[in-house]
Amino acid sequence: MSNYLSISDILVSNEKVPCKFLHDLPKMGFLDPSAADDDLKAGTNVEIPLWLAESLQSRRPPLVSVDLPKIYKDAYREILNADACTVDMHKLGQYFYELGCYVAKHDIKGEVAATLENTFKQRFRMLLSASVSTDTLSTMQPLSASERKRAAAAASSENALSAWLQRGDCPLTTANMVANHRKRKRAEMEMF
Amino acid sequence: MDPYEIEFLGENRIISVIPNFSYDKIYLICGEFGPFRAGLPLNVPLWLAIMLKQKQKCRIVPPDWMDLDVLENIKEEEKRSRFFTKMPNEHYMVEAKLILGVAAEDVPNSSEIKTIIKDIWDIRMSKLRTSMDALMKSGGSYGRLDHLTLMEINSVKPLLPSAMDDLHRIRTTSKRPTTASLNTSTFSQSGSSQNI
Known part of the structure; x- marks a missing residue:
């Protein structure tokens, strides 16, 4: 490491x-x-x-x-194990995973390792949604430093792909009916 | 990789055109094509077909799969199946986009086909997303990418491999070498195969 x-x-x-x-x-x-x-x-x-x-x-x-730093202690571990996606890593631990790998060996009970892995797995969904979201500000905000980097890379390839799909004199587009579906319309309205 | 690079790769696929001019064989790096006889179909690379079409020198014969019934079946199959189904063509998206872009009038029902291809694409992309999340959640150490096309694999490239690398790194470095961490090592061995 x-x-x-x-x-x-x-x-x-x-x-x-x-x-x-x-x-x-x-x-x-x-x-x-x-x-x-x-x-x-x-x-x-x-x-x-x-x-x-x-x-x-x-x-x-x-x-x-x-x-252990406080975010790796029991109280925070319980929160992380319950729902890691609600935690604002940017505030609590910019380098949550990296630092966790270092301090895990100081944890006598050896539970930090499992929490790290579990948190990473749960928060992967946030990366996915951050990479496709139009509202990058609020989806990127709670990510830790390494997560932000990865989400940004994913978002840029996502943008390149959608730019490619849009290009040309007659881009392949979604059917009107699907595009007018309530859910999608709302997502677009939230953009502005 | 950039989508345009994949488009470039996809442009090497062979496609049938009906030229409206006659010309001798032409010799290209990727092979020799022709001779061109007006009105007789022949096979050329997609990029050449697009170029000829843009100069109004040929008509493109749509590939077999670019047919409303075939695509409808594929779409139903894709909706029903939990896994990815085999696409008729490794570069279906590139081919569809280029052909429908320049030669929409050569394809019967082009606007319906356009919509249905986009539907298939959307279904597959959302399936890809959910299976990526499921793969991560289950802690699988590998994913099978059967029947995914290059464009689709490329769209998850910056995210999935690096996330799995990181997960592996967290597992190996945070695990204590002592026996006290036996409970965590069983956790990490439960990597299951997940069809992504």
């Missing part, structure tokens, strides 16, 4: 994860904005970037214990 040259991977590893420091660290108080002391006390909970957390945790002995 980790790719040294991938910009998005770098951005993902810059996401903050909550960590608990296991040892007293002299002169590291600046890591905790609320600390008055120069030294960082053991047991402090601080949010630090993933790349820092991973390297501190892999030391022997580990300096921190990594906790």
